[in-house]
Amino acid sequence: MIEAINLTKKFGATAALDGISFSVSSGSLFGLVGSNGAGKSTFLRTLAGIYAPDGGEILVDGVSPFENSAVKSKMFFISDYPYFISQATLNDMADFYMRIYPNWSKKRYEELCSLFPISAKAKIGNMSKGMQRQAALICALATQPSYLLMDEIFDGLDPVMRQLLKRIVFNEVSEHGMTVVIASHNLRELEDFCDHIGLFHKGGVVFERDLDDLKLGINKVQAVLKPMPDLSAFAPLDLVKTEIHGSLINLVVRGSKEDILDHINSLDPVFVEVLPLTLEEVFISEMEVAGYDLDNILK
Amino acid sequence: MTLTTFSNRNRKEFKETYSWAMKKSRGMLALLALLMFIAFPMILMIGMANAQHNTDTVMTVAKWAEAYSGYVFILSVLATLLVLLFVLVTAVQQFSYLHQKRSVDLFHSLPVGRVPLLLGRYCAALTTLFVPILFNFAVVSIVGFSYGIAAQFSFTAVAVQMLWIMLMITAALTFSVFMAICTGTSFDMVISILGINVAYPLLVYVSGAFASNLLPGLRIELNLQSTVLTALSPFAAAFFPLIGSDRNPGIPYTNGTFLGWWIALTLILLAASIMLYKKRKSECAESSFAFPIPKIVIRLIITAVAGIGFGMVLQSVTSVPWNFFLGLITGSLAAHIVVEAVYSRGFQQMKRSFAWYGIFAAAFLVLYGVLATGFFGFDTRLPSADQVESISISASNNSRESTIYDDEHNRIIGKITPTLKDQTNIVKVLELHKSLVNDNRKKSFPYAMNGNDYSSFTLTYHLKNGGVVKRSYPYSDYRTNEPKSNIKEMAAQITQMKEYRETASILFYLEPEYVKSIDLYFNTDQSKQRAIMPDTNAKAELLEALKQDYLDGEVDDDSDRVEGNSMSVITDYEYPIALKDGKLKTFLGGYTGNIYISGNNGIQISDGAKRTKAVIEKFGWEK
Numbered sequence: 043m044i045e046a047i048n049l050t051k052k053f054g055a056t057a058a059l060d061g062i063s064f065s066v067s068s069g070s071l072f073g074l075v076g077s078n079g080a081g082k083s084t085f086l087r088t089l090a091g092i093y094a095p096d097g098g099e100i101l102v103d104g105v106s107p108f109e110n111s112a113v114k115s116k117m118f119f120i121s122d123y124p125y126f127i128s129q130a131t132l133n134d135m136a137d138f139y140m141r142i143y144p145n146w147s148k149k150r151y152e153e154l155c156s157l158f159p160i161s162a163k164a165k166i167g168n169m170s171k172g173m174q175r176q177a178a179l180i181c182a183l184a185t186q187p188s189y190l191l192m193d194e195i196f197d198g199l200d201p202v203m204r205q206l207l208k209r210i211v212f213n214e215v216s217e218h219g220m221t222v223v224i225a226s227h228n229l230r231e232l233e234d235f236c237d238h239i240g241l242f243h244k245g246g247v248v249f250e251r252d253l254d255d256l257k258l259g260i261n262k263v264q265a266v267l268k269p270m271p272d273l274s275a276f277a278p279l280d281l282v283k284t285e286i287h288g289s290l291i292n293l294v295v296r297g298s299k300e301d302i303l304d305h306i307n308s309l310d311p312v313f314v315e316v317l318p319l320t321l322e323e324v325f326i327s328e329m330e331v332a333g334y335d336l337d338n339i340l341k
Numbered sequence: 342m343t344l345t346t347f348s349n350r351n352r353k354e355f356k357e358t359y360s361w362a363m364k365k366s367r368g369m370l371a372l373l374a375l376l377m378f379i380a381f382p383m384i385l386m387i388g389m390a391n392a393q394h395n396t397d398t399v400m401t402v403a404k405w406a407e408a409y410s411g412y413v414f415i416l417s418v419l420a421t422l423l424v425l426l427f428v429l430v431t432a433v434q435q436f437s438y439l440h441q442k443r444s445v446d447l448f449h450s451l452p453v454g455r456v457p458l459l460l461g462r463y464c465a466a467l468t469t470l471f472v473p474i475l476f477n478f479a480v481v482s483i484v485g486f487s488y489g490i491a492a493q494f495s496f497t498a499v500a501v502q503m504l505w506i507m508l509m510i511t512a513a514l515t516f517s518v519f520m521a522i523c524t525g526t527s528f529d530m531v532i533s534i535l536g537i538n539v540a541y542p543l544l545v546y547v548s549g550a551f552a553s554n555l556l557p558g559l560r561i562e563l564n565l566q567s568t569v570l571t572a573l574s575p576f577a578a579a580f581f582p583l584i585g586s587d588r589n590p591g592i593p594y595t596n597g598t599f600l601g602w603w604i605a606l607t608l609i610l611l612a613a614s615i616m617l618y619k620k621r622k623s624e625c626a627e628s629s630f631a632f633p634i635p636k637i638v639i640r641l642i643i644t645a646v647a648g649i650g651f652g653m654v655l656q657s658v659t660s661v662p663w664n665f666f667l668g669l670i671t672g673s674l675a676a677h678i679v680v681e682a683v684y685s686r687g688f689q690q691m692k693r694s695f696a697w698y699g700i701f702a703a704a705f706l707v708l709y710g711v712l713a714t715g716f717f718g719f720d721t722r723l724p725s726a727d728q729v730e731s732i733s734i735s736a737s738n739n740s741r742e743s744t745i746y747d748d749e750h751n752r753i754i755g756k757i758t759p760t761l762k763d764q765t766n767i768v769k770v771l772e773l774h775k776s777l778v779n780d781n782r783k784k785s786f787p788y789a790m791n792g793n794d795y796s797s798f799t800l801t802y803h804l805k806n807g808g809v810v811k812r813s814y815p816y817s818d819y820r821t822n823e824p825k826s827n828i829k830e831m832a833a834q835i836t837q838m839k840e841y842r843e844t845a846s847i848l849f850y851l852e853p854e855y856v857k858s859i860d861l862y863f864n865t866d867q868s869k870q871r872a873i874m875p876d877t878n879a880k881a882e883l884l885e886a887l888k889q890d891y892l893d894g895e896v897d898d899d900s901d902r903v904e905g906n907s908m909s910v911i912t913d914y915e916y917p918i919a920l921k922d923g924k925l926k927t928f929l930g931g932y933t934g935n936i937y938i939s940g941n942n943g944i945q946i947s948d949g950a951k952r953t954k955a956v957i958e959k960f961g962w963e964k
Contacts, residue, residue: 053624087446087450090449090450091449092445092446092449092623093622093623094622109619111350111452111453112350112452115452117450117452121446121447124447125444125446137361141360142357142452142453144452
């Protein structure tokens with residue numbers, strides 16, 4: 043289990059993580075989303091024991107990972123730009139990790155090498171961005187980590203490789219109870235992949251929720267009302283966003299589909315439709331609430 | 342403490358880090374071994390193989406040993422330079438991971454503690470440098486054995502040389518690692534290493550010259566073996582003592598203080614590196630510095646070197662004392678701006694950095710004020726006559742002093758230096774000295790830069806309580822045509838004292854048995870010279886005559902000090918010399934080993950040297 047308790051990390055005067063608190067339970071697939079500079083990568087690096095917290099603490103199974111080899115040996119971090127030792131091949135990297143990670147499995151490494159279409163004898167530095175990520179993933183999974191931390195792993199992977207990645211990781215989670223924390227701007231991929239989502243903005247956590255609850259708990263409503271009632275008629279709803287064009291009203295509303303429909307029907311609409319939001323729509327809506335929307339940026 | 346609490350896990354992490362780092366350094370190790378082999382044993386082998394062709398005489402064991410030690414000691418300078426270059430390359434190779442965000446992500450997320458990670462890579466770097474050194478010095482030893490050279494040279498001397506190089510290489514590497522941890526980029530690491538290694542010795546040198554120039558009585562003389570000169574510059578310290586030896590280039594001419602300092606500093610730097618690395622923030626990669634102290638120190642050193650150095654040059658060229666300050670301000674400001682711009686990659690932080698320039702300026706003003714006002718009475722402080730046991734005198738531009746070495750270890754065991762012990766003479770010297778001090782104060786106080794770059798006249802008072810008071814004054818030869826000065830007058834009176842002359846020349850310490858042969862040069866007829874090998878009685882007669890004429894001022898070690906110089910006598914000393922009871926043995930504290938004499942062995946004879954000429958005539962040596 044991962045716990046962030048009032049976690050703070052500062053770079054000079056800027057707080058990249060500003061006293062965040064949340065937890066990630068074991069065996070979950072946790073997606074970190076957020077605006078640029080929200081602190082997602084900083085959180086992952088702090089979790090990986092690369093950065094020392096400036097305040098609060100981050101705990102993995104109750105222990106701080108910073109300068110703790112025992113915790114780190116159960117964890118593997120793939121950064122947004124994975125680093126490979128100069129002139130190294132995949133086999134060289136395997137030799138490197140094999141010495142350091144106690145759970146390294148040569149068998150698993152060979153299995154993964156056969157699954158991904160990259161040569162273990164070619165220099166990784168000469169490979170494409172996507173192939174380098176595949177190489178990093180092979181090494182990561184061969185260490186059989188309990189915690190896999192990935193930053194923008196989908197970046198550069200083709201759709202087939204993305205599916206392969208997801209399938210392999212799903213298997214690891216279901217068979218070995220691996221916990222995955224993944225930061226990405228590719229919300230479409232995360233939507234299919236994660237069971238929990240944490241939304242970061244300006245060093246804070248806007249929310250952290252089960253993805254299903256999240257998607258079911260916020261809905262998009264399109265309704266035609268003649269005449270259009272005063273906005274106060276919608277006040278009982280937990281409105282996130284409201285747009286009125288003549289007799290057409292578009293709403294983003296928190297709450298169950300049934301409750302929302304009951305209320306809208308009480309206003310005698312000509313037409314009403316309630317649809318679940320995609321993760322991307324949820325993200326945009328929540329960020330608007332946080333003041334991070336196009337209108338605000340363009341002001 | 343850190344080392345003693347190394348756990349089993351740490352030990353395993355260290356072992357794995359070391360073995361991986363060694364695997365990646367094999368190429369570097371092989372390259373260094375090959376280049377060092379070419380620069381050292383290979384040239385030695387070629388040189389030894391051709392030694393017979395380069396001489397007309399038969400090669401004896403002694404001649405082989407001489408050729409061998411000559412090659413070894415000169416080539417080791419070349420080898421040391423090569424290894425020093427590899428220290429820098431290896432340090433960058435092993436520790437540049439600290440300077441890239443991506444590589445820091447990898448290495449600091451590994452289940453390896455920072456201490457084993459640092460020590461594993463540090464030991465791998467040491468191994469990469471040590472293995473080629475051990476291999477090549479072993480080859481050098483084997484070459485020595487194969488030519489039948491005694492183990493004293495081919496093993497002991499070579500091993501001492503090798504261990505010395507290994508110590509200095511360890512110091513240079515540890516210093517480089519310390520800089521790697523303090524800096525944020527490899528560029529900053531390299532320029533910091535080079536900057537401090539070049540600037541620190543220069544700072545010591547220019548500071549010494551500046552203080553000596555400003556404060557009467559003070560003269561800071563530094564030689565290349567000086568521990569202070571290179572105390573913070575391991576790259577210079579590894580190299581200077583090799584080239585600074587006045588015996589054989591290549592023999593590290595160092596003492597216990599030098600070795601002790603570098604052992605201690607290496608351990609301190611290693612402990613500091615470990616401590617700082619544990620505190621180092623990973624996010625410092627790709628920024629200028631992880632810890633700003635080296636930047637502040639380097640900038641201060643370079644600012645001071647450029648300021649003081651340029652000030653002294655300007656003042657020396659124009660002979661106007663106040664131009665020193667013009668040079669100081671322009672030189673130091675320019676250096677400060679350049680260093681800051683290089684470290685900060687621009688001028689954004691320039692304004693803030695001037696606070697540090699202000700600190701330098703304030704510190705310099707305090708130092709200048711203290712020196713210009715006599716350094717708390719240093720300029721006037723002299724012992725009383727009853728406190729003084731003896732006074733040794735050195736007039737460096739007149740110095741023709743002879744040096745006595747012990748034959749076994751090539752160490753200096755004595756220098757023939759004019760010394761006054763007679764109480765009357767001591768009183769007289771102190772009176773002259775006090776008069777000089779008072780004159781100096783009357784002439785210009787607070788003192789200003791005098792711009793003289795002369796040699797010095799030094800009076801060293803050896804006190805009865807074991808203390809030493811040493812005062813030096815700028816001085817050129819007292820018989821030149823320059824206007825008389827108070828220092829010249831004092832020097833003239835002191836050097837005319839009989840006790841001074843009796844202790845100034847090697848002549849008064851020689852026994853006839855120490856002289857092997859004598860060469861006579863007749864200056865009136867350049868083509869006329871005679872090489873003679875007189876018997877002991879003739880040598881004794883000649884030495885006695887030379888001494889008497891020397892006291893009369895008709896014979897001297899320096900041709901400038903005899904008038905009507907008509908003849909030179911060159912004495913060729915025995916080698917080695919077995920000491921017999923006499924003045925030299927007493928001077929050397931009853932030393933019983935064999936010695937040899939180095940230094941001036943030419944004696945100038947004036948037309949008025951009647952006694953010497955009479956002896957030459959008596960034995961018919963001029964014919």
